Amino acid sequence: MEAFLVSAGIVALGEMGDKTQLLALLLAARFQKPWPIVLGILGATLLNHTCAGLAGVWLGDRLTGPAMRWVVGLSFLAVAAWACLPDRLESGRDARFAGRGAFLATLISFFLVEIGDKTQVATVALAARFGVLAPVVAGTTLGMLLADAPVVWLGDTAAARLPMRWIRLAAAASFALLGLGLLLGTCRGGPGHGPPA
16 A cells, blocks of 8 residues: 555655646647546556556665665655756647547657656666555555646636646655665565565
8 A cells, every 4th residue: 555655645745746647637638638648648647557566676686785775765865966956847749649639649649759858767767666466556556646636627727727846846845855765774565576674
């Protein structure tokens, strides 16, 4: 349960002001069909984060003790620094899919935008830390939907009122605390994934 809750909370915070929120807003304005867009976000996130989670579990199984703590801890610190930077949407790459229907355009665009994104890196690190796939992927997917689905329905009116700078800083602080906790040996993951006793 801890893996699910931590993953959901971290990604929900980390996605505020992210380019995927901007993409959700763009798709909502373009298609004005919220359900296919949200289902596209769900499908793309499940696929992308499952791949990332598999990589994280694989890495977690191969790294042990101090090596595990350093790799995952430094990954969280890198994502913390990355979370402080506001994202911009690179519309050229995503515009190619705009004529393909709301669901397909969202599925393809979200999958591509998430490749190498901080939430994908965070999913790898979370799966490595906890050593489990399903709770981490379910949590990161829920976090993505918590951040992006309201934008699809409420549009830029609600997004403009949120204090994005403070939300980004809260996300960065959360990632940094996880990273420092691992590096200092105060955070424990799943079996074999915590600091040595």
